[in-house]
Amino acid sequence: MRTIALTNQKGGVGKTTTAVNLGASLAKLGKRVVLIDLDPQGNSSSWMGININELDKSMFDVFHGDVTISDILHETCVGNMWVAPSNVALAAIERTLVNTKENDSILKNSLSPLQDHYDYIILDCPPSLGLLTVNALTAVREVFIPLETKVLALNGLVTLVNTVNLVKDKLNPALEVTGIIACMFDVRTTxxxxxxxxxxxxxxxxxxxxxxxxxxxxxECPISGQPITLYAPESRGTQDYMDLAREVIEGEKKKD
Ligand SMILES: Nc1ncnc2c1ncn2[C@@H]1O[C@H](COP(=O)(O)OP(=O)(O)OP(=O)(O)O)[C@@H](O)[C@H]1O
Ligand SMILES: [Mg+2]
Structure with a gap:
């Protein structure tokens, strides 16, 4: 099972778009995928058709130890893909877990039971380097960094890589940045x-x-309640995310 955090503390760079569409593309290629929404904005949950205002249980309850991730998985319109949803309640955990022991490793412990059942766990992180992102970086083996290619933001990237290395040193020696994903690439501009x-x-x-x-x-795709592979199967968005999924699967050989 590969565990991947899509992380960038900068907002609006393509984390959610990549989490949803890379996930759906991997599922289309036969992989069993769980998308964990770690963002209180709940964007990837909504995108996959879940009403986040009426969640019975969510990642908030997982962080509080009341349920397991398996208990909150929603089936989706994509065969082979499940979502563990979040909503604004998750924004409170920085505060509610402040005095909890080893509060940076909660997610790590809750991923282990999924090990034999799924091929890919994809975490859609919030645009910050707070407790949620630290939990993500402690729980996974791999970091994918989506990067907006319409602006040059190398400083932010260096900060992020330093944070990843800090978590690697202190909490998770197995952590690696597998790859940077160039998003929103504008072919017309230099x-x-x-x-x-x-x-x-x-x-x-x-x-x-x-x-x-x-x-x-x-x-346009998020309001359709479907990933790009279903919303516009012939589009270049589908083409690009399927290419990325194939490249990611190709990397499995290197991970074994
Ligand atoms: N390749 C693309 N082409 C056109 N629009 C895109 C593309 N990728 C993302 N977007 C749009 O850019 C905006 C930001 O993308 P997205 O929500 O994936 O970023 P994010 O990093 O998850 O943002 P946040 O930090 O707020 O969670 C969205 O409106 C999305 O629809
Ligand atoms: Mg997002």
């Missing part, structure tokens, strides 16, 4: 090409070859 070139220069082989191009269909 800026997107320049950003990709700079990332390649600085992070060498960490950049996935598959690039996610900017696409109207991808931007």
């Amino acid at each position: 800026l997107s090409n320049e950003v990709v070139k700079r990332i390649k220069d600085k992070f060498h082989d960490k950049l996935f070859n598959s690039v996610i191009r900017e696409s109207t269909k991808l931007a």
Whole structure:
């Protein structure tokens, strides 16, 4: 089972879009996928058709030890893909768990029972480096960093990589940044090409070859309640996320 956190403390870079559509693409290729929504905004839960205002149980209850992740999994319109949802309640955990012992390892412990049942666990992280993201980084083996290629934001990337290394040293020696994903790539501008070139220069082989191009269909997709593979199967969004999924699966060989 591969465990992957989609993390970037910068908002609006493509974390949720990648969590949902990479997840659905992996499922389409026959992998059993659990998407865990770790963002109090609940964007990936809503996207997958879940009414987050009427959740019986959510990741909030998992963090409080009242239920397991298996108890809160929702089936989705995608065969082979399940969602563990969140809503605004999750925003309180930084406060409610402040005095809980080993509060950075709660998620790690709750992922272990999923081990034999799923191929991919994908965590959609919030745009911050707080307790939720630290739990994600403690729980997973791999970090994927979605990066908006419309602006050059190398400083933020360096901060993020430093945080990952800190968690690796203190809490999770197995943690690695597997890859940086160039999102919202604008083929018409030289800026997107320049950003990709700079990332390649600085992070060498960490950049996935598959690039996610900017696409109207991808931007429209969340309100459809479906991932791009169902909403627009012939679109370049589907093409790009399927290419990325194949590249990710190809990487399984290196992980064994
Ligand atoms: N390839 C793309 N083409 C066009 N629009 C995109 C693309 N990827 C993402 N978007 C749009 O950009 C916005 C931000 O994307 P997304 O919600 O995935 O980012 P995020 O990093 O999860 O944001 P947050 O930090 O708020 O959770 C959304 O409106 C989304 O529809
Ligand atoms: Mg998001």
